[in-house]
Amino acid sequence: xxxxxxxxxxxxxxxxxxxxxxxxxxxxxxxxxxxxxxxxxxxxxxxxxxxxxxxxxxxxxxxxxxxxxxxxxxxxxxxxxxxxxxxxxxxxxxxxxxxxxxxxxxxxxxxxxxxxxxxxxxxx
Ligand SMILES: [Zn+2]
Numbered sequence: 001x002x003x004x005x006x007x008x009x010x011x012x013x014x015x016x017x018x019x020x021x022x023x024x025x026x027x028x029x030x031x032x033x034x035x036x037x038x039x040x041x042x043x044x045x046x047x048x049x050x051x052x053x054x055x056x057x058x059x060x061x062x063x064x065x066x067x068x069x070x071x072x073x074x075x076x077x078x079x080x081x082x083x084x085x086x087x088x089x090x091x092x093x094x095x096x097x098x099x100x101x102x103x104x105x106x107x108x109x110x111x112x113x114x115x116x117x118x119x120x121x122x123x124x
Contacts, residue, residue, distance in 0.1 A: 046091035081109045
């Protein structure tokens with residue numbers, strides 16, 4: 001039959017696209033595509049990397065989602081991120097990692113600052 005079409009589905013070794021045929025189920029004559037739901041960009045503990053994209057959390061999609069969820073409530077977002085920062089630092093200490101608090105602050109919290117308001121003007 002059409003060996004070339006299906007050969008990629010049976011082989012999934014390194015270097016190939018993973019799970020090429022994993023989302024396809026055959027029901028009678030029709031082919032039903034079972035697309036996996038998108039994975040939310042949430043932190044994977046204790047490494048605090050994104051479950052969906054593997055970037056350091058909060059990744060760009062996570063930041064956008066948080067900004068949407070906390071629209072008009074930046075103080076609440078900052079408080080939430082402080083709690084996340086605390087947990088992330090505790091996880092890092094438990095893992096015996098070197099903790100650079102300034103870097104963690106920039107990664108977890110400083111990004112919510114409005115770029116259009118310079119810091120020196122915000123205090124006037
Ligand atoms: Zn992500």
